[in-house]
Amino acid sequence: MSFPFLLEMMGIGLLVGLAKTSIGGLGLLCAALLTQIIPAKESTGVLLILLIFGDLFAIRVYRKSVDWNFLRTLIKPVFMGLFFGAIFLSRSTDESLKIFIGWVVLILVLLYPLSQYWEKNYSDLNSRFPNLIRLTLGSTAGFMSMVANSGGTPMSIYLFLRRDSVLNFLANSAWFFFVVNLIKLPFTIGLGILNVTSFKFILPAIPAIAVGALIGKKIVSQINQKIFQNLTLISAGLVGIKLILS
Numbered sequence: 001m002s003f004p005f006l007l008e009m010m011g012i013g014l015l016v017g018l019a020k021t022s023i024g025g026l027g028l029l030c031a032a033l034l035t036q037i038i039p040a041k042e043s044t045g046v047l048l049i050l051l052i053f054g055d056l057f058a059i060r061v062y063r064k065s066v067d068w069n070f071l072r073t074l075i076k077p078v079f080m081g082l083f084f085g086a087i088f089l090s091r092s093t094d095e096s097l098k099i100f101i102g103w104v105v106l107i108l109v110l111l112y113p114l115s116q117y118w119e120k121n122y123s124d125l126n127s128r129f130p131n132l133i134r135l136t137l138g139s140t141a142g143f144m145s146m147v148a149n150s151g152g153t154p155m156s157i158y159l160f161l162r163r164d165s166v167l168n169f170l171a172n173s174a175w176f177f178f179v180v181n182l183i184k185l186p187f188t189i190g191l192g193i194l195n196v197t198s199f200k201f202i203l204p205a206i207p208a209i210a211v212g213a214l215i216g217k218k219i220v221s222q223i224n225q226k227i228f229q230n231l232t233l234i235s236a237g238l239v240g241i242k243l244i245l246s
Helices: 003-021 026-037 040-061 068-072 075-091 094-121 130-148 152-162 166-190 196-202 206-219 225-245
Strands: none
Touching: 003 026, 003 040, 003 206, 026 040, 026 094, 026 152, 026 225, 040 094, 040 166, 040 196, 040 206, 068 166, 075 130, 075 166, 094 130, 094 152, 094 225, 130 152, 130 166, 152 166
């Protein structure tokens, strides 16, 4: 394994750590960048393990503020999304998955500002159509998480519409993805997307995840979140376009 490749994987690990404790939009960038380094299917399995390690830091910080009753209501729609996502993965090729991930990244980049608009102007949607919102966004989060490790935007939209407090938002999101990522693990192994050879990509990134998580925890209150989030989303969008065109 070359030294430049090791640096690339360490960079991905650093971004994962930062995404879990400070800048959520970096998760999209990680998914897009990793497909540039290793085959698309294998990248989903590698990123899953990196995200689980990152989740461990997030749930430690927010272990006391999670709403378990709320998360239990998402079990059925999320499982439905994971199931159809696993079917899609089993039938896709590296090339088709690469293009699909590119489109997913682009769509989610566009959905992010839309979610903020909905938060401000349509916050009563969840009270008017609770079952429809839960089924639609829960299953979408499960599907996108299974296929491209990118379920964060649908879940964020749902939490925005629920009008969660900041602490509840972060705690519910952290625990939701920790549990979902663990559930995805046997699917990923069963599909052959994750195997022993995958760890040659995973191991260099793990120490960097810890570093990124610690840095994120330190700087989260000191950086301009809006500017950094916008730059991250623009970067992810550009990488998404490259995935589609390549």
